[in-house]
Amino acid sequence: MHTSMPSDTAHSGPERSLSLIISTLAAHPLFGTLPPESLTALAERAQINTSPKEQIIFLQDETAERVYFVKQGWVKLFRETIDGSEAVIDVLSVGSLFGETAQFNDKKYPYSAQMAEDGAYISIPLSFFEHLLNTNQGFSQALLHILAKSGRHQDQELEHRTLQNTAQRIGCFILRLCNYNTKGPQTINLPYDKTLIAAKLGMQPETFSRGLSRLHIDTNLLIQGSTITVSDISVLRNYCCGLCSNAYPCKDLI
Amino acid sequence: MHTSMPSDTAHSGPERSLSLIISTLAAHPLFGTLPPESLTALAERAQINTSPKEQIIFLQDETAERVYFVKQGWVKLFRETIDGSEAVIDVLSVGSLFGETAQFNDKKYPYSAQMAEDGAYISIPLSFFEHLLNTNQGFSQALLHILAKSGRHQDQELEHRTLQNTAQRIGCFILRLCNYNTKGPQTINLPYDKTLIAAKLGMQPETFSRGLSRLHIDTNLLIQGSTITVSDISVLRNYCCGLCSNAYPCKDLI
C-alpha cells in the first residue's frame, strides 16, 4: 500500500510545507474568507498528501475525521453496492472540496474518494472545520455558496441523464473543455482516462468509445487517442445543447 | 388563471394568517432556529398562498424575489429545454424548502416550480432571508444542514439512475412509502399522479406502467389504481436494494 510519494517530490519539510499550505488555502474560495490568524491556525492543523493514482482517500460510511480538497490531479467520488457495482458521483478537479458534508451526515462520509491520477490533496481535521463554521460567519456563508453551487451541478447532471443520449453527454463533456471564445478549430486533451469519463457520464466504456466515433461522424470531431480536435464549437453546441436547459456557455456549472 | 383559492378555505384573515404562519415556521427545522422576535419579523413579511394543481410558482432563470416552502400538497421542481423536453429534478413534500439556492445563483432560480396537487406554500422575501443568513449563525448552520442533506439526496438519485433499472427504481420508490416495521402485508397509496412519479424516476409513463406489472410478477405486488399492497417488504428489498449503496431503511434520504 502506498502511503506517501517517493522523496523526489519537492515539498517534504514541515516548514516549506506550512507556507505552501497557507498560500494554497488563502487562494481557496472557502478558506480565503478566513482572517490571517485563523488561516495560520488552520494551516498548522492541515496536512498535505501527495498520493498515487488509485489510492483510496476514504470510504463511504467511514467515520469522518478530516475534510479534504484537491491540490493536484483528479479525485473520483463514488458509491459501491453490495453487488460490487459502482456509481461515480463526480470527478473533482483542483480546488474542489470533498468530505465536507460528512459534518452534516452523522460524521460519516456519504461517498468514497479515490485518486483518479497521481496528485495531491490537503486535509484538515473535521473538528477544526466545525470550529471555523461555528465561529466564523463568512466561512459558513462561503460554504453555503459552495454547497448551493454543487447542488446546481447535480441538478444539471440529473437533467443530462434524463434528457440526453450518450453521444450528447460526451459532446457536452468535450464542449466544456473547449475555449468558447475560439472561433476556428481547437485541440483539447481529455483530462483523465476514457474509462473514468465513461463512468462519470454514466455509461459503459464501449458505449463511450462508440459515442466518440458517432461524434466524429455527426459533428466532425477528430479523435487521436486522448487528443480531440473540435473543428467548430457551434456544430457541437447544436448537437448537445438543444437538450439542456442551460444557456451556453455553462462553464461555471462544472 | 387562478391566483387564489375559493373563500371556503379557512385561513383568510390576516390575523389568523399571521399566527398560522408563525406556528408553521416555528415547526420548521430551518426557521425554528430563529429567536422569537426574528420569527415574528419573518412571519410579518411572509405570505401564505393556497394554490391549485398546475399553478406555476416560479420559472427557471427568473430573478428570485422570494424563498418558498411547501405548506401542503406536492411541488414539482423541473427544468425545461428549448425543445420542450422536461426533466423533473424533484417532487417536494410538506416542509421542503425551495428556491433558497437562488440566493447563491445570481438571484436566479435554478429550476422551475409548480404545484403538483392542490396545496399551499409559504414564501418570504429573499432580502429578509439574506438578512437572516447574515445575522443569525444558527440559521445559516441550519441551512447548511439542509443543503448538505439535499446533496446526499441528489447523490442517491444519480446512483439510482446509474445502477438500477426502471422496475427497481419503482420498487425503491414504493419501499420508501412503506412502514418498515410492519412484518406482514401492508397497503399504501401513491402520493401523486403516476405520470409524475414516472417523470421523477426518469422514465416514460408507459415504462412506469409496465414496471409496476413487472413488480407484480416479480415481487407479488398488488396494484389497484393508486393503491398498492406490498405482501412482504423483504421481497421488495431483495429486489431493489442490492443495487443501491444505502443501508435499508434509507428514509432519511427522501
Added chain:
DNA sequence: CGAGGTGTTGAAAGTGCTCAAATGGCGTGG
C-alpha cells in the same frame, strides 16, 4: 518478448422509448 492494462470493434441480447390504439374513470351538459 510476454503480461497487463486500456481502448476499440463486432454481434447478440436486453431495455426503454415512440407511436398508436384501447380502456376506464370522472365531471359536465343535456
Added chain:
DNA sequence: CCACGCCATTTGAGCACTTTCAACACCTCG
C-alpha cells in the same frame, strides 16, 4: 340519469439505444 369528452393509464408492436460478452489491437513496462 345518460351521453359525451377529457384525461390518466394501460397495452401492443416496432424501433432505437445501450449493454453484454467476446475478441482483438495497441501501448507500456518488466
